[in-house]
Amino acid sequence: MENNITDTFKKTYEEYSDSIFRFSLTRVSDREQALDITQETFLRLWKTMSEKKPIKNSQAFLFTIAKHLIIDWYRKKKSISLDQMIENENIPFDVPDESSFKVIELGIEGKNLLSKINDLPPIYRDSIYLRLVEDLPPKEISEILNVSVNVISVRINRGLEELKKITGYENEKNN
């Protein structure tokens, strides 16, 4: 039984650790901090699994934990009003600096896209990121952000329209 839990945990870790790390790094813009958040996120998953508490969706669980840890990190490090941040869902996306990349540098188009996602109205940021980068379906995004699936679908559609506008693609099309 214990071995089953370990195996399941390892499998989940292999599958989602990079996603959680990426999600963290693009927000805190500090590799060591992103690693810490990733470790803490999976540690909480492990504890939950060890206590045999049911986990409906591991991926949603992990992103939810990571999101809360990032909020905690901002509360400690940044002079942003937490209440305001939570109220506005205003967890900014940072374009990590070069020192944060070890193996593969983030190209110009990646940097540009992250920057433009960060320029989106706060309400669309997480939905767009999770949909575009992590390929999560609206249902899972709704579980992570704790809003209805319909609301997420609307946010994705409107966020994409907005993203096209601020990236200038909309203008290119019209021209």
Next chain:
Amino acid sequence: MKKIIDMENEKINNGIKEIKNIKMTPSERAAILRNILPLSDTAPKPIPSPFSFYSLLKQHSFQYVLASLLVLIVGGGTIATSQKSLPGNVLYPLKVNFLEPINSSLNFSPETKAKYENSLVKERLLETETLARQGKLDSAKEKQINELLSTHTVAFNKAINELKKTDQKEQITNITTELQNQLSENTKKIVAMKNPNDTELLDPTEDLNNPKNEIAKIDLSKNGTDSYRAIKDGESDTSSATPSITRKEEASIGEKVFSVSMGNPSQNKKNMSLSINKGLRKVFALYKNGQISECFENGKLYYSASLNAYDGEGGTFDSLGTVVGKYQGFTGKYTGISPKNCERIYVIYPNIWGLEGLNKYNLE
């Protein structure tokens, strides 16, 4: 137009691809996993060698070999002494944990095995009698004896079941009758020893031989092939029924009642349901035109009864027939004890509840 859309997709897709390339290095990934998993107790534990001394010591077969060697080394004097030992004696564990199991394993036919287990039951009863005579029978020893009786009964029933397959009804009847007689005789002796001045006690031998009495009895059933069955339970789960002698004290009344029960001491339900019980007769006299249930609440036996009438009254009685709770049919209110864990034992027929008639203990 199409070209612009493609370019748009390409730019976004390239950006997504680049973001997706943000990953941990393999060493970072491995380090985090290492940091988390050592916190668990799931790290593979070393498997002890099956040939180490401690591993051998844990094996039952080795324990028996060791015990046999010990018996041989220590010699016949100790064996003889241990065979006479009583619960509480240092040699008693040697007798019941080693010698008797070894002897039991040497009986190969179901008949000899049943007889041997039967003799062990007798032995336990004799030990109880001896301890009672010496005034050394305390609850710990009673518990130990009951546990052993439970073991013997399971083995006895297993042997009897094997014997049934051979259709040797006569042998089965002989063995079970012998045990029944032994049980009743010992019970009677112990009751007499423990309560020499108590004339209120029922004669256990009489009760055992009276099929209509609500005392412990051994069910020889129609063909005389079943044994050790707790009649009260009405089930064929013979493995859980154990003949034993237990002591009950009704502190509130001040009357000590020894009873023969057919269950493990922890199985209060079985013990108590088979105990000497005059209360049921009292309840039956009052609620003959109604229904009676047998209930167990906090380890105590109660009878719950109600009359066969709309808005009829009802009541709860303890094992001595004293009223401990009342039910008013027209208000639907209960006062006093209202046990929940009940089983019907008597229902008059016809009745207002639409139930079938029932008289589990042939009350009359």
